[in-house]
Amino acid sequence: MFGQVGRGNPAAVHAARWATPSGAALPTWWRSSRSHTPGYVTGCNFSLTLRRYLSGMSLKTFRHDLAASIVVFLIAIPLSLGIAAASGAPLLAGLIAAVVGGIVAGALSGAPLQVSGPAAGLTVIVAGTIVEFGFAGTAAIVAVAGGVQILLGVTRLGRAALALSPAVVHGMLAGIGLVIALSQIHVVLGGAPQSSAWANLRDLPGQIAGHHGVSVLLGALTIALLLIWPRLVRTTLLPAALIAVVAATVVATALGVDVQRVDLPAEPLSELTTARWPEAPLREITVAVITIALVASVESLLSAVAVDRMHDGPRANLNRELIAQGAANAVSGTLGGLPVTGVIVRSSTNVTAGARTRASAILHGVWIAVFVLLCAAVLEMIPMAALAAVLVVVGLRLVSLAQIRTYARHRELPVYLITAAGVTATDLLTGVGLGMAAAVLFMLWRLARCEIRTTQPAPDTWLVSISGTLAFIASGRLIRGLTALPAAQRVEIELHLDYLDHGAYETLRDWQQSYTRTGGDVHISEVHDSWFHRATSDRLGAGKSTPRFLGSWSRWQGANRDRQHAMAAGIREFERSVAPLVRPELAELTHSGQAPDQLFITCADSRLVPNLITASGPGDLFCVRNVGNIVPAHDALDTSVAAAIDYAIVVLGVTTITVCGHSGCSAVRALMSGTTDTDSALGRWLAHSGVHFDDPTDEQACCTANITQQLANLRTHPTVNDAVAAGRLTLTGMYFDVAQARMYAVDPNRRRHPIST
Structure with missing residues (x-):
């Protein structure tokens, strides 16, 4: 996240984190108030330390x-x-x-x-x-x-x-x-x-x-x-x-x-x-x-x-x-x-x-x-x-019933009991050794465990969802489930995998080929990562291309994505693994209403995901997205962006408005070239930018100039001016480098500064 979270901060965005269903895959919104602790006591001078604390x-x-x-x-x-x-x-x-x-x-x-x-x-x-x-x-x-x-x-x-x-x-x-x-x-x-x-x-x-x-x-x-x-x-x-x-x-x-x-x-x-x-x-x-x-x-x-x-x-x-x-x-x-x-x-x-x-x-x-x-x-x-x-x-x-209940809920009770019994019946080292061995065995069992679910969403169509770790030891269970499917049907296989080894890959591939030869139709799609595709391309040993905690959006990457079915697969993944976890947060927002601190104006470019690059969640950002992150001046004919600005300030009471541009912006490139048809809808929209480029050949400088110009356009709106003058509102500019996945702050002099070092 950029900046310090809080009202009046130019980059105030509530902290949030995207995690995975296995423990790191769910959106969890949290604020951290941890303070820095003092360093080591130099030289461990006891008397000096004691006097310092007592005198202070x-x-x-x-x-x-x-x-x-x-x-x-x-x-x-x-x-x-x-x-x-x-x-x-x-x-x-x-x-x-x-x-x-x-x-x-x-x-x-x-x-x-x-x-x-x-x-x-x-x-x-x-x-x-x-x-x-x-x-x-x-x-x-x-x-x-x-x-x-x-x-x-x-x-x-x-x-x-x-x-x-x-x-x-x-x-x-x-x-x-x-x-x-x-x-x-x-x-x-x-x-x-x-x-x-x-x-x-x-x-x-x-x-x-x-x-x-x-x-x-x-x-x-x-x-x-x-x-x-x-x-x-x-x-x-x-x-x-x-x-x-x-x-x-x-x-x-x-x-x-x-x-x-x-x-x-x-x-x-x-x-x-x-x-x-x-x-x-x-x-x-x-x-x-x-x-x-x-x-x-x-x-x-x-x-x-x-x-x-x-x-x-x-x-x-x-x-x-x-x-x-x-x-x-x-x-x-x-x-x-x-x-x-x-x-x-x-x-x-x-x-x-x-x-x-x-x-x-x-x-x-x-x-x-x-x-x-x-x-x-x-x-x-x-x-x-x-x-x-x-x-x-x-x-x-020391035998805590609360801890026993907790470990029972988290399925760690066998490790707890084995350790306690080992320490009691033998000695401490033996008991701890037994407990650690049990913990490792349970961890390996969980890592090698996968869940296979088969449903029939339509006549002659079967959906097989496989989640977790698909390794060779699960090949027997996998093949039993697949061979139980009727012949000559359409089979959709959804892979939600943390890992796929070569043995399981061969089992799945061989079944696919065999089933297809008998008149069936098998389609394999992957959510989160591309293990099967990489195995097909002889790249199974490569690391994950995208961390799982970034959520279902990561399935859009990779050459093997079937765009026709990807959206439906993503929705099913959301409703299966994420929706139950975020439902309480969304229900609370529905009951209490939204109260974001930030109006975030950014480009409609598909490579920008505002909640991802700001590590924020539902209720944190009031977003306006358009071609070129443009804010028409107050006297322009456009009222859409102006309405969003007035609503954000007057109704929602936001304390920060951020204009966020990005590298490789096609709208800025069109303005740099000056080739856009001014009679087209796109040309008329880009004309609202009002930006002037000192050097039309420097793309980064032009993207930055566009951000500062939109901030200037913001100040032409009376509601913005009044809120800024009253100290209730801060305006800030951001520049996101897509290739580096890094955010920069933009100052009034069109200079960019890294948000984090």
């Missing part, structure tokens, strides 16, 4: 961030302790990760409103890593994984991490959630978690039947409050996790019962675990490093994308976010903390609580550090059963 905040902004940071801090404390306990790590490691995630990742983050810390999604991986390498070795692996993340960010691979199928990612999180819930329910019931999800599931009936004492009461109270509190109290200042843990702690203290509680070092700073390189084969260490780096990166980036949808501020810079997460993990691992990721629970709470800048995330980390150093005794009153109950609820919430 207004008092009003800081007030919002301060309140939000306190809310996030209250949520982070119980979650960090619970995740550390579920991972089998020292509880202090969870708090270290929370502090580092808040301060380091918050200061460097490419997603300013995202809050980082220890995440439930890495619990299973960390637990297995601790069993294999010990906690000191795990801390070293976390630090190295942070370096890998920094490398991914520096090499600008942030968006590549999002290439993983969302069904696999969410299936992985669902599997992790089930593993966490199955292990922590044993703690809630007063027992100890087993080494695998299967063992936890196997021993669960016995654990339920056993005697549990007060632990079950505290866990049940915590779970009940986690579920009920958000329905009773809407304020974010009293998060459910905090209320549930505080209530369980108060009950345990009031009853004076002896239950397992949080155990923190008396001197936290002196008890930091030093990262130590594990004594294990390098291959095993490398696998652990890459696993933590990739899972942490994907989880952080998915969280950043989700947070973007919650606010209208700057969009996330995913490469910079990877660098921030990597720096946080390098610091956290070095200090003996858990892996850090962007956490959607804390991030969404941060946005909901009114955070405006990254200061909220940074301050929440500061509050955690202060609380641990000064109020550790308060944390040591919390029962472990309460933290385990929090993790049970968090784990089960």
Whole structure:
């Protein structure tokens, strides 16, 4: 699109996009309000970055961030302790990760409103890593994984991490959630978690039947409050996790019962675990490093994308976010903390609580550090059963029913379920591998799938419509459908193909020849592309001549088009694939009426498609098309264009009138040669142009001069003059180079400037 969309802009045209029925083939009208995000932090100077953001905040902004940071801090404390306990790590490691995630990742983050810390999604991986390498070795692996993340960010691979199928990612999180819930329910019931999800599931009936004492009461109270509190109290200042843990702690203290509680070092700073390189084969260490780096990166980036949808501020810079997460993990691992990721629970709470800048995330980390150093005794009153109950609820919430319904509608549920079951039954890498394999198989099945429909629109006439990908594996089904047709009939075959391979082409060609020899008549037409024609011309290996997303109009290209049937085929294609998708938009326009911002005056030349070259849709452009994009002056005898101008300004209230000429204009060539019969209708019409050419041999200059003259003719109309004088209307000239498919702006001095660079 050219120019900035909006009222008063010389090139204001609503943005729209033409896509294909398979996901990129339908018209979808949208406006983008994405902002540019800041670049990388030069040199990653942490203290300079922190001072810059804190000094640049207004008092009003800081007030919002301060309140939000306190809310996030209250949520982070119980979650960090619970995740550390579920991972089998020292509880202090969870708090270290929370502090580092808040301060380091918050200061460097490419997603300013995202809050980082220890995440439930890495619990299973960390637990297995601790069993294999010990906690000191795990801390070293976390630090190295942070370096890998920094490398991914520096090499600008942030968006590549999002290439993983969302069904696999969410299936992985669902599997992790089930593993966490199955292990922590044993703690809630007063027992100890087993080494695998299967063992936890196997021993669960016995654990339920056993005697549990007060632990079950505290866990049940915590779970009940986690579920009920958000329905009773809407304020974010009293998060459910905090209320549930505080209530369980108060009950345990009031009853004076002896239950397992949080155990923190008396001197936290002196008890930091030093990262130590594990004594294990390098291959095993490398696998652990890459696993933590990739899972942490994907989880952080998915969280950043989700947070973007919650606010209208700057969009996330995913490469910079990877660098921030990597720096946080390098610091956290070095200090003996858990892996850090962007956490959607804390991030969404941060946005909901009114955070405006990254200061909220940074301050929440500061509050955690202060609380641990000064109020550790308060944390040591919390029962472990309460933290385990929090993790049970968090784990089960990773199994999202809304996502399951979405994937069921989109036919991605098998991939989701295979990944979740694989992670739960085996391990994370195996489960993700199974999910990715399933996703690839489903993708190949869809790519190789075609739809064959046979109808009889008239006696002795059959219509066979084939859409999708026609490959050799569908040849059997294709030939069965074709041989079922009665002999000696007229058969119309419509191809709506994304791809045609040689095997399927030979099957279709051989049947056509055989059917014709027996007295039948076969006509093959192609919509969207010319695969069959290119195969006939031995050019099947060539790429697509026109992207499918440009819609049904592209079928006009190619030498094999049957012009007699092309229009009917195009109408059928529109009614079959596009009409159901645009009907709601058109119905709304019918109900509310048209309200375009732009009157677009252009040539009637068949090579110009206004909605295509402006990426606009229904309701966006009020168009006038004539030979030579001519606007007769107000005192001319013609009233057709004048009526359209008056209607556009007075009734529709357009804010822009654009005159768009183009290269190779036959009308301009006729004016240049001066050979048009002035007594003919065409000659009399061209005389309305009023254009004078300085150099009649320079075609581009003459086309540009014609545009500027029509703009001058526009100003002779009183309605135009009044609207321009009142600041309600802008006039602009455009020149479209047909061969280059590029638009230029035309200034009053007849100079052309590219709209986009």
